[in-house]
Amino acid sequence: MRVTDRLIFSTATLETGRAREAAEQAQEVVSRGTRIQHPSDDPAASGMIIAFNMSSDRFAAISSSAAAASDELSATDNALDGIGNALSRARELAVQFSNSTYSQAQRAGGAEEVAGLLGQVVSNLNTRFGNRYVFGGTKDGAPPFDPTPGPTFGNYLGDSAARNVEIAPGMLQQSNVLVGSMSTDSADPNSVLKTVQALQAALQANDPVAVQATLDGLDAGINQVSTTRSQVGASMNAFDTAISAARTASGDDKVRASKQGDVDLIESSIQLQATQTALQASLAATAQSCKLSLLDYLR
Amino acid sequence: MANLLSILSGAQTSLAAQRALTATASHNINNANTPGYARQTAVLTTLTPAEQVSGAFIGRGATLDTVTQARNRFLEAQIPQALGNAAYNTAESDALQAYHGLDPEATGGLGSAISGFYASLTSLAQNPSDAGLRTSFLGAARTLARTFNRTSGEIESARSGLDAQANGLTTQINSEAKAVAELNVQIRQARGTGAEPNDLLDLRQTHLDKLAELAGASFVPTSDGDVNVTLPGGVALVAGSHSGTLSTTADGQIPTHLDITFTQPDGSKLGILPGTAFGGTLGGTLSARDGALLTSGQRVDQLAYDLANAINGVHSAGAGLDGLSGRLLFAGLGATASGAAAGVTVAISDPAQLGMAGAPTPPATVAPGDASNAQFLLGTESAALPGGKDVRSTVSDIVSQFGSSSATAKAFADQDGALKDNLTRMRDSYSGVSIDEEMITMQQAQRGYEAIAKVIQTTDQMMQTLLSIKT
Numbered sequence: 001m002r003v004t005d006r007l008i009f010s011t012a013t014l015e016t017g018r019a020r021e022a023a024e025q026a027q028e029v030v031s032r033g034t035r036i037q038h039p040s041d042d043p044a045a046s047g048m049i050i051a052f053n054m055s056s057d058r059f060a061a062i063s064s065s066a067a068a069a070s071d072e073l074s075a076t077d078n079a080l081d082g083i084g085n086a087l088s089r090a091r092e093l094a095v096q097f098s099n100s101t102y103s104q105a106q107r108a109g110g111a112e113e114v115a116g117l118l119g120q121v122v123s124n125l126n127t128r129f130g131n132r133y134v135f136g137g138t139k140d141g142a143p144p145f146d147p148t149p150g151p152t153f154g155n156y157l158g159d160s161a162a163r164n165v166e167i168a169p170g171m172l173q174q175s176n177v178l179v180g181s182m183s184t185d186s187a188d189p190n191s192v193l194k195t196v197q198a199l200q201a202a203l204q205a206n207d208p209v210a211v212q213a214t215l216d217g218l219d220a221g222i223n224q225v226s227t228t229r230s231q232v233g234a235s236m237n238a239f240d241t242a243i244s245a246a247r248t249a250s251g252d253d254k255v256r257a258s259k260q261g262d263v264d265l266i267e268s269s270i271q272l273q274a275t276q277t278a279l280q281a282s283l284a285a286t287a288q289s290c291k292l293s294l295l296d297y298l299r
Numbered sequence: 300m301a302n303l304l305s306i307l308s309g310a311q312t313s314l315a316a317q318r319a320l321t322a323t324a325s326h327n328i329n330n331a332n333t334p335g336y337a338r339q340t341a342v343l344t345t346l347t348p349a350e351q352v353s354g355a356f357i358g359r360g361a362t363l364d365t366v367t368q369a370r371n372r373f374l375e376a377q378i379p380q381a382l383g384n385a386a387y388n389t390a391e392s393d394a395l396q397a398y399h400g401l402d403p404e405a406t407g408g409l410g411s412a413i414s415g416f417y418a419s420l421t422s423l424a425q426n427p428s429d430a431g432l433r434t435s436f437l438g439a440a441r442t443l444a445r446t447f448n449r450t451s452g453e454i455e456s457a458r459s460g461l462d463a464q465a466n467g468l469t470t471q472i473n474s475e476a477k478a479v480a481e482l483n484v485q486i487r488q489a490r491g492t493g494a495e496p497n498d499l500l501d502l503r504q505t506h507l508d509k510l511a512e513l514a515g516a517s518f519v520p521t522s523d524g525d526v527n528v529t530l531p532g533g534v535a536l537v538a539g540s541h542s543g544t545l546s547t548t549a550d551g552q553i554p555t556h557l558d559i560t561f562t563q564p565d566g567s568k569l570g571i572l573p574g575t576a577f578g579g580t581l582g583g584t585l586s587a588r589d590g591a592l593l594t595s596g597q598r599v600d601q602l603a604y605d606l607a608n609a610i611n612g613v614h615s616a617g618a619g620l621d622g623l624s625g626r627l628l629f630a631g632l633g634a635t636a637s638g639a640a641a642g643v644t645v646a647i648s649d650p651a652q653l654g655m656a657g658a659p660t661p662p663a664t665v666a667p668g669d670a671s672n673a674q675f676l677l678g679t680e681s682a683a684l685p686g687g688k689d690v691r692s693t694v695s696d697i698v699s700q701f702g703s704s705s706a707t708a709k710a711f712a713d714q715d716g717a718l719k720d721n722l723t724r725m726r727d728s729y730s731g732v733s734i735d736e737e738m739i740t741m742q743q744a745q746r747g748y749e750a751i752a753k754v755i756q757t758t759d760q761m762m763q764t765l766l767s768i769k770t
Contacts, residue, residue, distance in 0.1 A: 001728050002728050002729065002733070003728065003733065004338075004727055004728060004731030004732055004733045005331050005332075005731065005732060005733060005734050006331065006332065006727045006731035006732065007724055007727040007728050007731050009332075010723065010724060010727055011724060014720055014724075034404050036402075036403055036404060037402070037404075038396055038399065038402060038702070038705065039401055039402065039403060039698050039699070039701050039702025039705060039706075040395065040396065040702050040703075040704075040705030040706040040708075040709055041702075041706075042702070042706075043698075043699045043700075043701075043702030043703040043705075043706050044699055044702075045403075046401075046402075046403040046698050046699060046702045047403075047695035047696060047698045047699030047702070048695065049403040049404065050403050050408075050409075050410040050691075050694055050695050050698050051410075051691050051692065051694070051695040053403075053410055053411070053414070054410050054411075054413060054414045054691045054694070055691065057411070057414035057415070057417075057418055058414065058417055058418070058421075058680065060418070061414075061417065061418035061419075061421035061422065062421055064418075064421070064422065065421045065422050065424065065425035066425075068422070068425050068426065069425055130426065130429065131426070131428055131429050131430070132426060132428060132429075132668060136668070137666065137668070138656075138666035138667070138668035138669040138670075139666045139667065139668065140428035140666070140667045140668035141428065141667050159666055161666060161668075161669060163668055163670065164670070164671075164674060165424065165425045166421060166424065166425075166674070166677060169677075169680070169681055170677075170678065170681060172674060175425070261403065261404055293734060293735065294734070294735040294738045294739070295734065295738065298738060298742070
């Protein structure tokens with residue numbers, strides 16, 4: 001091949017340019033930590049990275065809302081625990097004052113305590129978590145059990161709608177429990193609030209027989225609280241499992257996206273070293289080949 | 300016997316020939332870095348007729364026969380095509396590489412806006428009466444709409460940038476075509492003197508190379524020495540001493556882009572030329588504008604249209620906290636997908652109006668905690684859009700398809716660039732100037748010149764000897 005000066009210089013320009021471009025790209029890959037700067041770097045992986053990241057975000061959102069539902073159920077459980085304790089105490093008082101040896105004044109004292117317990121139960125039934133009353137169904141805005149003293153006290157103002165929260169894309173889990181049957185206006189003659197009210201009335205009336213008659217209702221109420229707590233526990237388990245599964249799925253998708261796009265630092269560092277060495281060699285060779293000329297030897 | 304004066308005369312001519320040799324070497328050295336220059340060689344020949352003396356022929360020295368150019372027609376015939384292809388793919392690749400709106404790792408892209416929308420909706424579905432979550436979801440919906448607006452705007456902006464580039468290129472092409480037409484005339488005139496106008500041919504070749512690079516033009520030499528230039532679509536850009544003119548005009552569409560119109564070398568108007576009528580940088584620029592970028596823009600429009608309509612369909616069935624249903628979440632959509640991404644906005648400004656609850660049957664009112672419609676809205680994330688794929692796969696496809704088009708253009712640009720570089724290097728090897736060679740030629744000419752001077756000196760001494768016989 002005939003070597004001309006323009007060939008020498010254009011080859012030098014081209015080859016050093018290529019070597020510099022390769023070194024530059026290798027440096028960018030190492031400094032950015034990702035091998036995909038533009039979809040054309042790997043079209044299939046680019047699409048997958050977006051899909052994996054979207055999927056990861058979706059699972060992270062599910063995990064976060066399931067955690068909120070779980071926290072709310074935890075508050076629900078605490079409220080039910082309070083109601084259960086109050087009912088147990090009311091039952092103790094009913095057993096105690098169904099004994100005919102107590103005086104009217106003592107039963108009146110008991111009635112006072114039961115009134116307090118009734119208030120405690122209603123207060124627990126009106127437990128609020130954040131902006132929402134946990135026992136009101138979907139009627140979040142107002143206390144579901146009427147706290148106003150009077151004939152409507154303890155009436156249920158909520159609805160019977162289930163609230164559902166996603167535990168996986170398209171899969172829902174109920175995140176509330178419905179306890180409208182504990183209200184004073186319930187169809188159940190032995191509803192919790194009716195029974196506690198009846199106990200209070202019996203104690204005030206100093207009627208040990210009527211006091212004793214409330215025991216069945218109180219037992220039924222304690223059982224209802226216990227059963228409801230079991231439902232809450234089951235839901236919490238479902239949400240806790242969902243949180244864990246969604247976090248794992250989110251993490252897995254992030255890893256998948258990362259595998260597609262992130263660089264292997266060892267490999268890319270070696271590549272950087274290799275391209276920089278190639279650039280040095282190219283520059284040295286160019287400098288050397290440009291040096292040699294007949295001009296230096298002619299006098 | 301040879302005449303001493305004829306020896307001197309022959310020496311004089313030979314000196315001139317050596318000077319021509321040096322001058323040509325000097326011209327080569329001067330143009331060693333001139334693009335398109337093909338090295339020239341001064342061809343010396345024996346001066347005839349030789350003098351016949353006593354039955355023998357005695358030579359009369361050397362003279363310059365011609366100055367030739369080192370041109371490899373086989374290589375040069377391949378170069379315009381290679382230049383055009385490399386320029387086409389490089390222009391397309393550069394244009395697509397410069398658009399980063401669909402980068403997979405970029406923050407604030409379509410993927411993350413859609414994810415953010417559904418993440419906010421997931422939180423709101425868990426607690427639809429929370430005013431903060433409602434506001435946050437409305438914000439996410441606005442972000443989604445603005446991301447569609449921005450993505451569409453960026454694509455259009457990239458396409459408008461290519462319009463500006465195409466406009467500049469047409470001016471350059473016109474100027475190069477005019478230069479070729481003028482050189483056709485000058486070369487014809489120069490050839491009339493009987494000599495080959497090497498430097499004019501070089502200059503014309505440089506302009507032809509430029510036209511191949513700018514417009515993918517091909518060339519047809521004519522029998523009278525002109526070169527006619529044709530665009531890839533078969534349109535004549537240069538015919539003899541006349542050149543056509545490209546100009547740009549608004550296409551009347553919204554958004555507006557440029558059409559390229561053509562006035563033929565004979566002055567008649569040909570009207571609008573399609574993008575396929577051009578190769579080279581202009582063809583690549585138009586291909587990027589009307590190919591991958593346009594397709595990506597249309598697909599983003601289609602996604603915005605389908606997704607917004609799917610969400611609107613579900614949202615309008617739900618009720619806001621005021622109990623009213625039938626509201627659309629997204630507005631700004633027309634009857635077709637065209638322009639949907641640029642126009643989509645959020646129709647609702649009051650978070651309370653977000654239709655997260657099922658529509659109540661009067662006299663029932665909306666329960667603030669009712670998220671039944673929010674759950675249906677979440678279903679749009681995984682439901683198939685009219686295109687047959689869900690939103691995630693659609694976004695993924697848009698990115699992959701754009702990436703694939705860019706990667707193909709880049710691969711072709713690299714491949715054609717390598718071919719062009721190879722041919723150019725081979726041409727440089729064949730036609731380029733070697734300073735070493737020229738130095739040797741100059742040395743050779745110098746030696747010859749010195750030797751001829753010695754001949755003159757010797758002849759002069761002989762003449763003096765002859766003249767001194769009488770005195």
